[in-house]
Amino acid sequence: MTPLQKHLSFYNKEEEISFNDAQHKYYDEQNKDVVYTSVTQFLGEFEHKFDNEFWGMYTALKDKGLKVKPQPDTKTIIINGKSAKLSSLLKDSLYKCWYEETLAKWRGINEEACIRGTNTHNYLEDTINQSKGMVSGYADNHLIKPKAGSLKNLETVSDLDNTDLQERFPYIYNRLKGYIERDCIIFAEKRVRLDLVRLAGMIDVPIIKRNNKKFIIVDWKTNKDELKAKPGYYKKILVGGKWIKSDIFVETNDVFKEPINHLPFAKLYIYALQLSLYAYIMECWGYELVDKGLEIIHIRNGYEPRLIKIPYLLHEVELLIKYRLEQLGMPFFDVTQYQNNSR
Numbered sequence: 001m002t003p004l005q006k007h008l009s010f011y012n013k014e015e016e017i018s019f020n021d022a023q024h025k026y027y028d029e030q031n032k033d034v035v036y037t038s039v040t041q042f043l044g045e046f047e048h049k050f051d052n053e054f055w056g057m058y059t060a061l062k063d064k065g066l067k068v069k070p071q072p073d074t075k076t077i078i079i080n081g082k083s084a085k086l087s088s089l090l091k092d093s094l095y096k097c098w099y100e101e102t103l104a105k106w107r108g109i110n111e112e113a114c115i116r117g118t119n120t121h122n123y124l125e126d127t128i129n130q131s132k133g134m135v136s137g138y139a140d141n142h143l144i145k146p147k148a149g150s151l152k153n154l155e156t157v158s159d160l161d162n163t164d165l166q167e168r169f170p171y172i173y174n175r176l177k178g179y180i181e182r183d184c185i186i187f188a189e190k191r192v193r194l195d196l197v198r199l200a201g202m203i204d205v206p207i208i209k210r211n212n213k214k215f216i217i218v219d220w221k222t223n224k225d226e227l228k229a230k231p232g233y234y235k236k237i238l239v240g241g242k243w244i245k246s247d248i249f250v251e252t253n254d255v256f257k258e259p260i261n262h263l264p265f266a267k268l269y270i271y272a273l274q275l276s277l278y279a280y281i282m283e284c285w286g287y288e289l290v291d292k293g294l295e296i297i298h299i300r301n302g303y304e305p306r307l308i309k310i311p312y313l314l315h316e317v318e319l320l321i322k323y324r325l326e327q328l329g330m331p332f333f334d335v336t337q338y339q340n341n342s343r
Helices: 003-009 039-044 052-063 093-129 157-161 170-181 267-284 314-327
Strands: 017-020 025-028 035-038 068-071 076-079 082-085 184-186 190-194 199-203 205-209 214-221 232-239 242-251 288-298 306-309
Touching: 003 267, 003 314, 017 190, 017 199, 035 039, 039 199, 039 267, 039 314, 052 068, 052 076, 052 093, 157 170, 170 184, 170 288, 190 267, 199 267, 214 267, 267 288, 267 314
Parallel strands: 035 199, 214 288
Antiparallel strands: 017 025, 025 035, 068 076, 076 082, 184 205, 190 199, 205 214, 232 242, 288 306
């Protein structure tokens, strides 16, 4: 553990943390007034938000065949050589109608992608949870340990063979089988939390080595596009009178916001920060991350699942945790120097 992790570990509590799916909120089971910020929500503070209004209007005008040039910094769109503010365009009934049509189309695409991704996640979670075998004391605290009798997992190859995973996703079947054969237990969708900074999240697949506290984290991703380590976007091209996303990737110089503005603002780094923060939390509970133990399995329609090894961004996570402590009015000091009851 780093000094900061030791400091944080002193404040870990054994109570269960609950999740309200409708509100997407984590809260303390014993005190429901104590709400935790989700890891993804917290990391979102350092990402650049997509401006739906501006780019929705720009896309709507472009789809209608107008010659447009975006100026996002001033929320201005040049239309056929004339400059127009977004605020005035949204007041025009015709332009606003086009804009709302575009947003509705985007919502349909996003909903389809979300449904596809959710169905895949749910299938993989259920496959692990509905297999034979009960969790019983392989993790010695509430970080992983479930309520008695409430959760199942994959412990043996026989458990794995009692699912249809080999038929649907043979690559994933073989990957999980390899972990089981190396004496690991595979869990699905486990809640983790860091009490002092009130952060919580859900790990897709924590894999724990039997009888010790070494772990691996596997995360399912179902993005339609390839996951890039460079910032940028896929260029749109005009086909049959419609603008569609092409396979042409245009690189940009976008970075995250401070204090991690040295990192490129790219999908893989967004996910690397997420998995790194989960791993960091588990280490604060006394677990030990296996070398190169953060993995994404990218599942895309029409492609074989792809394994992506993710770097552990320990330095960046500690920058974010210190930012969070200052945000909550609790600047870091090494409490372990003054206390003897270390974990």
